Amino acid sequence: MPGWTSLKWLLWTSLYLVPVVFLPWAISRTWVYHHNQELPLNPQQLFRRGELGLPSLILACSVIWNLLQSQFMVHTIALGSVIMGLCGIMAAAVWVETYCRQASGRDLRPERAWRDSRSLALLVFSMASVLQILLDRFESVVRQ
Amino acid sequence: MRLGDASEAVAVLSFAFALLLVFFPVVFPQMIVRSWQRGQLTPMMAVFAFLLDTCLYLRVAYLQSAKPKPVAAACLGSLPLLVVGGLSVLLRSAVYHSLSRGGTNLQARVDEEILAHTYLGLVSAVFLPFLVIRLLQPFKAANS
Numbered sequence: 001m002p003g004w005t006s007l008k009w010l011l012w013t014s015l016y017l018v019p020v021v022f023l024p025w026a027i028s029r030t031w032v033y034h035h036n037q038e039l040p041l042n043p044q045q046l047f048r049r050g051e052l053g054l055p056s057l058i059l060a061c062s063v064i065w066n067l068l069q070s071q072f073m074v075h076t077i078a079l080g081s082v083i084m085g086l087c088g089i090m091a092a093a094v095w096v097e098t099y100c101r102q103a104s105g106r107d108l109r110p111e112r113a114w115r116d117s118r119s120l121a122l123l124v125f126s127m128a129s130v131l132q133i134l135l136d137r138f139e140s141v142v143r144q
Numbered sequence: 145m146r147l148g149d150a151s152e153a154v155a156v157l158s159f160a161f162a163l164l165l166v167f168f169p170v171v172f173p174q175m176i177v178r179s180w181q182r183g184q185l186t187p188m189m190a191v192f193a194f195l196l197d198t199c200l201y202l203r204v205a206y207l208q209s210a211k212p213k214p215v216a217a218a219c220l221g222s223l224p225l226l227v228v229g230g231l232s233v234l235l236r237s238a239v240y241h242s243l244s245r246g247g248t249n250l251q252a253r254v255d256e257e258i259l260a261h262t263y264l265g266l267v268s269a270v271f272l273p274f275l276v277i278r279l280l281q282p283f284k285a286a287n288s
Contacts (some may be wrong), residue, residue: 007166058226075238079231079264086275090147112146119148119155127159127267133165134260141252 012132016125020055048110049102050094050117056124059086063128070135071142080131087127089122150274151205161263166254176262185262186232193224193269200274216277223273227277228265235261266278 024046032039039045039140072080098113100106164172177186197220205211235258244258 032177072260073238073257074240075234075241076260077266079234079268080260083264083268083271087151088270090275090278112224114146116146119151122155123151123271126155126162129157130162130165130263133162134263137165137169138253138256138260139275141249141256144249144252 008136015056016059020121024124044114045112049112050098050113052117052121053091053094055075056091056117056121057088058069059128060084060124061092066068066135067131070138072135072138084131087120091117091124094120106125120125145181146204146212147274147278150200150271153200154271157266157270158263161266173255177258180235180258180262185258186228189262189265189269190225190228193228193266196270197224200270212268216253219277219280220273223276224269227269227272231261231265231268235265248269 021043025041025043028046030040032041047128057083063084067077067080067084070077094113094117098108098110101108176185179188201216201220238257238261239254242257245252247253
């Protein structure tokens with residue numbers, strides 16, 4: 001029998017897509033409408049400097065916080081926090097690297113920054129989902 | 145080598161793990177716990193991580209029309225085995241501490257610890273070798 005209660009964590013983490021992707025897109029559309037401008041507004045253009053890495057770090061921090069509040073053994077908490085933190089930092093580092101390349105006038109490749117930040121954001125998002133499901137299962141075991 | 149190349153594969157792995165947990169909440173964890181009790185989990189994880197890392201590396205080398213480098217190959221060959229081996233020692237320690245701490249529903253708690261370590265071990269064994277290669281790249285570029 002499927003564990004539908006675990007599915008709520010997939011939906012819960014999906015809620016991050018609203019402020020991360022939808023809100024900037026909606027605000028930029030409003031700006032374009034008010035200023036009568038023609039701008040490309042697809043996510044690839046909007047986040048071409050690797051901005052998706054920044055909310056990934058925030059998502060990673062919130063999962064680490066949940067891990068620290070859990071009753072898992074300290075080994076598991078440490079391992080999960082380190083891996084999650086590393087992925088979040090590497091996602092944010094894409095934006096930092098792109099900014100440094102742009103500011104220093106070095107070889108800037110927006111399509112590479114977009115691809116890397118998208119892949120790392122997907123990784124953080126999927127890891128957050130699995131860890132929340134594992135936390136949920138562990139909490140239900142502790143409550144029994 | 146970009147981290148984005150490995151991130152997509154680890155994200156797919158995570159989503160597959162999440163879906164297995166949602167749709168087979170009893171059978172899938174039981175399979176993992178049983179194979180850990182028989183001592184088959186660590187070798188299976190090591191082989192799986194090694195094969196996945198090798199396939200990913202060869203795919204990236206093929207896409208970039210680059211020759212596989214010996215240092216990167218050695219890193220990808222040894223690190224998954226080291227990570228899985230180290231994390232299996234950590235898991236044993238976590239299980240030992242969990243059992244010695246006592247409490248209610250002890251077996252179920254230990255099973256959840258094994259499940260969490262299996263997931264984190266898989267992600268670490270696939271992702272960390274690529275992270276090490278990525279972090280070593282600036283040093284290699286500075287020396288050449």
